[in-house]
Amino acid sequence: MSAVAATADLDALRTTAREIRKDIIRMTYAAGGGHPGGSLSVTDLVTALVFHELRLDPAHPDAPDRDRLVLSKGHAAPALYSALARRGFLPVEELLTLRKLGSRLQGHVDRNKLPVIEASTGCLGQGIGMAVGMALDQRLRKGAARVYAILGDGECQAGPTWEALMAGGHYKLDNLTVILDRNQYETDGDTEALMGIEPIAEKFRAFRYETLDIDGHDFPAILGALDTARSTKGRPTAIVARTVKGKGVSFMERTHVYHGKPPTKEEAEKALAELGGGSLTG
């Protein structure tokens, strides 16, 4: 365990992550749509970023030196909305408006409606390019903000993803950290059966990234990797976070079925019970 992980309140992070997972179930159930599987897999990563790593201030959401988080896998919106709400950027009650007409919580993260979102994403392979642009901007203006981009594994099949990664490596953007939510499943099934992306860590290394391969649900490992990323100079860091699709809800784990399908009422209740209890309306 690294020094940073030893000093972090790991129990608090785990508790927060559990609350976010419950929110994801409530939100996608209430919306009757959305992407629970990939939101549950990325939850611990988002929690570590929003509650530990990123310099953010709910009182000054547009502070110039804030760290930037770009959710390139924009469909994991419920996880990010919940984390931002529980960090104080929007009311927790608003979470249940996800995907409803007039809501600030669009199906894919949207900065037009919710300015705390750094970049509207949803079409894969674009958020990572915007993150590279932001990191380049920071270097040019000698800014101290760090830029974090979360990629999906299906997204690693898209050509523009690799264009953007190539640019990040070429420009030696050591203020950029790319985190891959490697949950193994995309909409139609196992990534390796559809269009294999492995060996993925070797690909990041070949694209000139300091590359770490970790368990994406192990908080000490996540915090340690983020610590390494912050201290790495002369090149960007890629963290291959091995995760479980649908993590925390037994019947959603290791399947593509809940990639883009919300739980039924019965399933939502069962999921909440597994996550420690609570009502469907929070």
Next chain:
Amino acid sequence: MTGKSESLRDAYGVELVARGDADPELVVLDADLSGSTRTQLFGKKYPERFFNVGVMEPTMVTMAAGMALSGRTVFASTFAIFAAGQAYNMVRQSVCYNHANVKIVATHGGLLVGGDGGTHQMLEDLALMRGLPGMTVIAPSDAPTTRAAVRAITEFQGPAYVRLTRENLPVVTDGSFALGKAAELRPGSDLTLVAVGAMVARALEVAEELHKVGVEARVLDFASIKPFDEKALLKAARETGAILTLEEHSVLTGLGALVAAATSEAYPVPVRRIGVPDLFGESGDPWLLLDRYGLSKERALEEAWELLRGRGKVN
């Protein structure tokens, strides 16, 4: 009537440097075509603010959006086929959806690309870009308009697309371009020629031929495709009663379609359209290609006469 030919691309390169002088935060991106697009001029003066990303047009556009979302004015240049074609969805999502302050200046629009052939002759870009909410679209007719347009797009926050022609074009304006305004380059009340880009000079030639036989055609330069000067169009419809459109773009979806739709809703008059038919281009001498694809002066004159006969102005 028309002046000597000048390069729109040179005008862009020179004006871009001037914009860079005026705004120390302005950055420029290119995708391995900086000599052709003339962004090289900016790159030589401000190497630290110039990013030539190689052949990755989609990511040139997303990077541009990321830098714009960080508060900068960002110019991104490549050929029209790549900017509006290869990177279309990045322009839609990363730039327009995010209201990012990205100015795309695309060179090599239309048939006048010449020898590179149909794969590189972008004939659909004005329609693709015009269809994007929040996008400003300009197709300058000459070098002075190009400089004015490049200045104009730095005066507002938000996305813009400027289409430039590879070939030098005759100077037809005094550079008094204004966003959302059509420029009346020649007065007339018998007919209106509504043109854009390289076809503006041709429209003026057609008007001169008509003048020789006593027909006075108004010529409007619609460099500002979006916002579109519907007021000037409808005024022309009322005052001249017939409109001929001329564009070096697909006639299915370009200026002619826009003019026909706008007039039919508000003040229906006969409209005939000169443009590239539902075809891809091919290699050849640029100016011969215009003739080959129905954009000749002769063809435009025939269409003008058809309109005039319909109006009972000639037998």
